[in-house]
Amino acid sequence: MNPVISRPLCGLLFTLLVIGLVPASAAEEPAYEESDFLNRVRRLTFEGRRAGEGYFSPDGNQLVFQSERYEGNPFFQIYLMDMMTGESRLVSPGPGKTTCAFIRPGAGDILFGSTHHDPESEALQRAELEARAAGEEKRYSWDYDPEMEIWVAAGDGSGLTRLTDVRGYDAEGSYSPDGEWIVFSSMRDAYNRELTEEEIKILEVNPAYFAEIYLMRADGTDQRRLTDAPGYDGGPFFSTDGSKIVWRRFDEEGLTADVWTMNVDGTDQYRVTDFGAMSWAPYEHPSGEYIFFASNKLGFSNFEVYIVDAAGLKEPVQVTYTDGFDGLPVPSPDGSKLVWTSTRHQGEGGQLYMGDWNHEAALEALERSPQRERPE
Amino acid sequence: MKERVNLRAICALAVLLAATPAIGATGSLESYVTYLTSDELEGRLTGSGGERMAADFIAGQLGELGAEPLPGQEEFKIPFEFTAGTNDGGTTLALKAAEVEREWSSVDSVQALSFSDNASVTGGVVFAGYGLVLPESQDFFYDSYTGLDVEGKIVLALRYFPEDMDQESRSKLARYSGLRYKALQARERGAKALLVVAGPRSPNAGEIVPMTFDTAVSGSGIIAASISGAVADQLFEHVADKTLEQAQASLDDGNPHVTGFEIPGFELTLDVKVERERRTGYNVVGMLAGTDPGGSDKPYVLLGAHYDHLGRGKNGNSLARAEEVGGIHYGADDNASGTAALLEAGARLVGMEHKRNVVLAFWSGEELGLLGSSAFLNGPDDEALLAVDTTAGYVNMDMVGRMKDNRLTVQAIGSSSVWPRLIEQSNVPVGFDIQTMEDPYLPTDSTAFNTASVPTLNLFTGSHEDYHRPSDTAEKINYEDLARVAQFGALVTYRLANMDQAPDFVNVTPKRQEGGSRDTLRAFTGTIPDYTTEVEGLRLSGVIEGGPAAEAGLQEGDIIVGFAGQEITNIYDYTYALEVVKIGEPVAVVFMREGERHEVTMTPTARD
Structure with a gap:
């Protein structure tokens, strides 16, 4: 659930290329093709410049997502799509930036990060619109707005309630399967204590360095910190049985990332991937057998979706094979569909895609995949 | 974006959304296509018996659906007249000078241009170079008529455009070198007629211009003919200081100071006779009445497809290989597929609540140049059968039977800002891998509506090697996905028919400029x-x-x-x-x- 990638990660990727950290693409022929795992691939969203971060309701009949389609606001707003009729409705209030929504199991409430309460938000919208009109759109404008807070509303947008209230970006939240807990990412650590001179410098260039994983109750109480490592910890989700949290951790410089799992109390932190590339946006398949994630292992801007067994004992298997960005994979609750964000239509921004997911083929491919050295 | 929930509409929608097509849908699609591509319909050439049989079949299906004829019409079949071909009926040219008289009457010497009116005119002759005029908007000055008075005269002009100019200038001039356009320019300056000759320095030098297949209903108020190089040379015998070839050579570098001139000493009488073969084609149009058409500023929505094809391919659009020439062009994908999908979409839309009237339009004459849809919108007597300002939108299906890899191309989405939303909503339940294209200027009937400022959309599953060949046959159709295309078309139409406000029309600037024509x-x-x-x-x-x-x-x-x-x-x-x-x-x-x-x-x- 990384908001960064909803904008192309140009800045970061460029660094990667320059310092040569991206491994050369493997010379051998890939063992599979996309149709081995995904069928009836379809484009879900068309309206607006960009859309992404689609997450299902527990019954699979609805999909919450973010899209730049709110008139007069260049930033994402949160929408709820009815998967039967195809109709979508606005959930977030309209002004400001929003990101990373998730539907609360049992209740249908929707949480999301938003800056609409910031009195500056409309001025920021205007500035962005003017910049775009002048052709000066920033290459990567996700700025970890310190005003970003987690809010919750009913599916029709009513009953809007604020859950976090500390300076520093709070977002990338998701509910536990029982709907009682929220795991999220926060940069509050950069604002709630005295920073060293070195840290002040880091905050200017790489604020995400301070991001850590936190847990709170669904009403916003009982907030507690689960991770304590330099580098961007974000995009956390519960496993289907609620016993684990899967998330991605960047290294200190924000150059590479890997998928990790831990217990819900923060113990037993365990690294699952080790491509030495940017591997992120993990989400567990509801069978609990494997984790989806996206990685640019094959190079520069070619993000593809992979699966890896939960213990990370096997070599991950690539499941998308299309040029451009393919990432933020999320399975339907019954495991039969996969929604992800892609630029395969060669448009200016990503849009949501969905395909029929072949779980059996995925299990077989993992079964056949070679064992590998466990990363430390 | 708070929307009131309309329970009745949702129930109706459920019918359309059923994930699998209605029972028997693929079966009926297959039976429609099979009939339309049967030998007895002989490729459904507009104006032929096969076209008539197809029209009767479609009208019968519309009756079974419970559709009704358009207001003011008694039948589903609506005839339109068109020109199925043109022949020269004995055009003559006579020269009368003081000492000599000549006359030419064979088609090797003089022949009508296919768009000419029938008339006889007499007048002196003015040589007007290439007879080219660029509109002021072109930001490039070229006017063959500079300094010439052609009032009451017969203009003699070269075919094509200056041969030796630089590429960029030629590309500008080429677009205004169509013969119809040249004839119009001559007429606007008071000329009685235009004679055209392919100059000795041009392709097809000295040859008569063939009478092209021109489907215009009547003459254009223009009198025009082409003459051979030999005839032109004889006219140039009256020019003291140059031959036709020298005159052309002096024009070919585009020098703006070279002008035309009057050819003195004789009068010409041009008697043009064009025979037009008139035929009747039939559009088949039915309507599913809306629940509240009056509650909307634009009470009609159209879903359409052409049902005609190429017959045995004798009209120039065939791509038959040598061994296939003259065979029946079955047109299973083009466009029995769209016709069948339209019938199926109509069946889905019947009984569903839609505020606007839904018109199911089966066009003929598409392969001959969008004749049916254009006649529907423009004539006869410039009285459209449906005023375009009452039409909220037009969705077209042309070649939708060869889906591969779940890919559907949706074209013309630049024509309204509402399309992305409607496509999104309609595709979620159907699930195509949709490619969108902005350009509304397409070689199909939707273009006639775009020209009339109606928002359009065209569904298309892609071209293939059987295109316009006898091998475009029924067994190659993907019926399962054709049923899904029908469902998608019905959904878009349903949403269009229930929008509170009619969609806006966006006038997309054509990437190709106007003025040119095929004969350039x-x-x-x-x-x-x-x-x-x-x-x-x-x-x-x-x-x-x-x-x-x-x-x-x-x-x-x-x-x-x-x-x-x-x-x-x-x-x-x-x-x-x-x-x-x-x-x-x-x-x-x-x-x-x-x-x-x-x-x-x-x-x-x-x-x-």
């Missing part, structure tokens, strides 16, 4: 463009066997990115580049194949 295209390359993929360059869906492209080694899938030194980014660039190449002169063609850049030499041949 002189070069033949034998390439078949692929209209479904938006790539940088021109992707080929095939090449015509034995044509220059095939000779040069080009093949399906190649993407032309350079032609005769011009960069090619789309089909329009290609057409421009083609307009100005010289026949028989080799040009460099740069193309991409499997990601690799290649260059070959191709030698275009002449069209008629």
